[in-house]
Amino acid sequence: MLERVTLEDLVRLRRARDVIDRDYALPLDVPALARVALMSSGHFSRSFRAAFGETPYNYLMTRRIERAKALLRRGDLSVTEVCFAVGCTSLGSFSSRFTELVGESPSAYRARRHEEGAAIPACVAKIYTRPLRTRDPAGAGQPVRIGEADPAVAS
Incomplete structure (x- = not known):
């Protein structure tokens, strides 16, 4: 079952995705990106995949x-x-x-x-x-x- 992503969550997910786009060469992990999005790691990973079609690691x-x-x-x-x-x-x-x-x-x-x-x-x-x-x-x-x-x- 696909998780629904709220508009509020999407804004935070895009902020984390922007960090990946800008800082791809730095050591990035899911907990650090989840903190940027103000989410728990599990919620962040599920929401990121639902919003962008791939896991945060695959996107990175x-x-x-x-x-x-x-x-x-x-x-x-x-x-x-x-x-x-x-x-x-x-x-x-x-x-x-x-x-x-x-x-x-x-x-x-x-x-x-x-x-x-x-x-x-x-x-x-x-x-x-x-x-x-x-x-x-x-x-x-x-x-x-x-x-x-x-x-x-x-x-």
Whole structure:
């Protein structure tokens, strides 16, 4: 059963989401984000998922991977340096999550050419380069864009 999110809670959840967007490279955890939203950790996690379609941790990791993709495209930092620059503390976990969301390893992504997207405005590129889940929870074989409603659950 989906939890209903009140307008008052949504305002507080957006405040916490803004903290994730701004401070993604800092050590963030659910209790700290729940304090920002003035909620208990459990209520915050359930409400965040109901409002935004993913857990706070998944949202944080999506932001980190988006930023990592931008840093890797520049090509002047190693994969390890990018891992730590975006706030991850384990290269193995970072690489696994990056591969899961992007579909290729950070090293392969860094080595690939990226000039074709250079002329695209950043606001448009962000939409089209947002990491996708490579595993379809409904089993239909289609990747599900993170943050979008799962079509199998939407009805």
